[in-house]
Amino acid sequence: MAFEQVLTDNEVQAARNALSEITCRLMEMARRGEAELRENPNATQNYAGVQVRRPDSDFGIHFEPGVDPLTVPVEKAELHFRKLHGYHQEHPTFVDLTKHPRIQGFISALIGEEAILKAEMALSKPPFIGSEKPWHQDNAYFNWLPLNKVATAWISLDDATIENGCMHVLPGKHKVGPLRHHHTIDSEILPDRIDPTEVVPVPMKAGGAMFFSAMLPHQTSPNTTAERRRALQFQYRGESTVAVTKEEFGKVFAEVDGTAASCALA
Numbered sequence: 001m002a003f004e005q006v007l008t009d010n011e012v013q014a015a016r017n018a019l020s021e022i023t024c025r026l027m028e029m030a031r032r033g034e035a036e037l038r039e040n041p042n043a044t045q046n047y048a049g050v051q052v053r054r055p056d057s058d059f060g061i062h063f064e065p066g067v068d069p070l071t072v073p074v075e076k077a078e079l080h081f082r083k084l085h086g087y088h089q090e091h092p093t094f095v096d097l098t099k100h101p102r103i104q105g106f107i108s109a110l111i112g113e114e115a116i117l118k119a120e121m122a123l124s125k126p127p128f129i130g131s132e133k134p135w136h137q138d139n140a141y142f143n144w145l146p147l148n149k150v151a152t153a154w155i156s157l158d159d160a161t162i163e164n165g166c167m168h169v170l171p172g173k174h175k176v177g178p179l180r181h182h183h184t185i186d187s188e189i190l191p192d193r194i195d196p197t198e199v200v201p202v203p204m205k206a207g208g209a210m211f212f213s214a215m216l217p218h219q220t221s222p223n224t225t226a227e228r229r230r231a232l233q234f235q236y237r238g239e240s241t242v243a244v245t246k247e248e249f250g251k252v253f254a255e256v257d258g259t260a261a262s263c264a265l266a
């Protein structure tokens with residue numbers, strides 16, 4: 001489901017401001033040597049950049065590969081990162097948005113029960129360097145069952161276009177079950193599982209949102225424009241869900257031949 005005007009212009013602006021504020025705050029901590037800088041030489045391309053983390057929480061920023069966050073002016077850091085995670089407690093605007101009736105309410109309607117926030121991210125595609133997020137099903141990264149009680153809200157903070165990296169989906173394909181993921185650019189669905197003739201782009205104005213099952217294959221392309229493309233992503237699980245071990249999850253999140261399809265077991 002995709003809708004325009006889920007957030008008002010004021011709510012969009014408040015979220016953009018909050019994103020800038022928490023990014024600057026963490027980068028100032030990094031400048032003072034109070035944040036952790038991590039780099040994983042074995043990471044796939046999307047995670048090969050430097051990660052700046054608050055030592056006392058899950059809040060972190062993943063920069064695009066090749067960016068040295070400490071040489072970028074603090075107020076320009078936003079133009080170089082691809083992902084923020086674990087940030088909603090950093091600003092009351094985000095605490096409110098994760099509970100927003102038009103966000104949490106849509107998700108509850110989608111999964112048929114009370115929705116509990118599981119994780120949150122902010123995705124940024126900076127002008128020209130914003131990278132691709134390849135085809136994936138969000139459940140491939142998780143370990144919550146049942147699979148159909150996990151869902152994502154993706155909220156656009158800029159006009160998202162085909163050129164700057166809007167969402168692409170395979171409508172109805174949340175019903176085909178788990179698709180095998182492997183590690184290349186990110187952790188992504190094997191290319192032969194995707195029929196390009198079935199792909200539908202979902203451009204939307206700032207303030208629009210998509211609500212979708214964590215079984216839905218989706219993808220975003222690189223940003224080839226001078227316009228930035230920011231989005232918030234809140235992932236929810238139903239109140240009846242349970243977390244299982246990755247081995248147990250692999251038995252359920254498997255292709256029809258029984259082969260585990262999840263990222264953890266790829």
Ligand SMILES: O=C(O)CCC(=O)C(=O)O
Nearest residue numbers: 123133138218219220231
């Ligand atoms: O906003 C994007 O580029 C896509 C994000 C996404 O699908 C994800 O991180 O799971």
